[in-house]
Amino acid sequence: MLENDRSRSATHQSYAVLRDRILNGELPGGTKIVEEKIASELGFSRTPIRESIRKLEYEGLIINKRVVKPTEKDLRNNFQMRILLEGYAAQCAASFLREQDLQALYECVEIGRKGTNEEIMDANERFHEIIVRASNNAVMIDTIDRMQSLIYLFRKTVVLNQRPHLIDEHEQIYEAIKARNGEKAADLMKSHLQADLDFCLHIIG
Amino acid sequence: MLENDRSRSATHQSYAVLRDRILNGELPGGTKIVEEKIASELGFSRTPIRESIRKLEYEGLIINKRVVKPTEKDLRNNFQMRILLEGYAAQCAASFLREQDLQALYECVEIGRKGTNEEIMDANERFHEIIVRASNNAVMIDTIDRMQSLIYLFRKTVVLNQRPHLIDEHEQIYEAIKARNGEKAADLMKSHLQADLDFCLHIIG
DNA sequence: TTTTTAATTTTTGTATACATTTTTAATAAA
């Protein structure tokens, strides 16, 4: 651990706490966020709280001083973006991914089959992250990163654990990238994300 | 005019002024941004200035307390995103754009041929905006919007006025959308943006 | 001269107080 919380700024600390509370449902969608209230609760002044709220607004987790309540349409919008961007990233991965990253990708698949629930969750995230990085496009990486929290939030409310075939699909994508077949990798990634979206939508029915 | 400047918040005013100064080159890339200095210059306290600086950081116009100096790679990254997103938006436009918007689109082409330089610039922006809106995806609209300022900044430094064929390409895109040919519209939009990027890159050599 | 170290200055981070705006509640009119 490089830095403990005391060493970080009040802004950073309060941001991390607030974000956490929103993502784990402690501050459910629709909750009014009042600067003074949060400030006294966390033991900081309003100034750093204000700043972390702005950050969360930027991330889409707070809108109009309330915790966001993502709609089905928000979910669709975010996934549509991911389909476009990660489809492209998968194509890049097929062309440019190094042996080392390819191996890391395979490890994610393996953990997906054998790991504990927590490990699986992490490995799935990492799988996508490796591919997104292969785009070598900082704007893209950043954009997808920002979208994650909203998607995560939605997932939480859906209590999504494990979708059937998810790991199989990851493995197919991995195989296409390994075979340097960019078009196939992109197509597989797109349908993988589409299936993910459909599963989410199905559950909230 | 719905509100004059005095009616807007200090944060909004200072944000608008700073953004303007960055985009028009008054604050060139690399300029150190010091809160206190800007504050006394604009006649506000540091508090609203801080906030507007954060906003500009989110927008990518300020990095590390300095005005951004976009690199060739930044330009490529932004355009690659636009190619993906606006290509998709053009496809949506072909399927869903209403007669009214279609007409507005055509007006942009007409102004592109007959208008003054300023009118042409505006019309070109509007052309893309109408199509992006057709995606009906708030996340996408927002993302593209944020990317505009950096692209604009780059353009400014390149002193880009009018690229050959730009309006012809717009017209072709318009025709494809009017003919409800989504695939063609998407392809044309992609090559249009690619040509735009190439032109920028060519000028900066 | 170059490199370190310490001192100084500048700049940012945070707390607090007050002003302005927005929201809520209460009262009066329809």
Added chain:
DNA sequence: TTTATTAAAAATGTATACAAAAATTAAAAA
């Protein structure tokens, strides 16, 4: 009862002061 109007309160926006951190400069050592 519903709708307007106004008074109260709550919350946000802004200014200012001070503390902490970062950057700069000056002095000392290599």
